[in-house]
Amino acid sequence: MDVTVREMEPGDWGAVSRIYQEGIDTGTATFQPEVPAFSEWDRSHLPVCRLVAVVSGMVIGFAVLMPVSSRAVYAGVAEVSIYxxxxxxxxxxxxxxxxxxxxxxxxxxxxxxxxxxLSGNAASVRLHEKCGFRLVGYREKVGCDRHGTWRDVIFFERRSRVVAWENPAEK
Structure with a gap:
């Protein structure tokens, strides 16, 4: 499969939202019960690092980042969402x-x-491990899925070997 990656464009939302719905339907990808409107989705994600994977001109996946906090000290930390x-x-x-x-x-x-x-998403665990993420812990029964089952969330992180953290207070 010849996969290319490019920046997400406004016209990609239809494909991105369908792929996101597929993830919701699996029951192992997200606690989100439905695909939000684009405006809500757009506000909750960083304006940078919005990528799509394309094969033969068709969007087959997306990866985006969400801020983990609005506090300045966490400006260099983001949460991955990939489908x-x-x-x-x-x-x-x-x-x-x-x-x-x-x-x-x-x-x-x-x-x-x-x-x-989400616990039970073995494919996502393997993907993150393959790409240099490490297991740092889990939160037990942190969220209830759409079927009423309380689920654990496993946390992975990857620290850059390239980007040095700068203390915003020292600027």
Missing amino acids: ITKTCAGNGAGTILLHALIVESERQGIWMLQSGI
């Missing part, structure tokens, strides 16, 4: 996309990426 359409899962597209997100996040000065993965 691949089920028809392309397991073909290496996720690895290509996550590597591209890592490179772009470092270019943007982000020094640490975090991922919260």
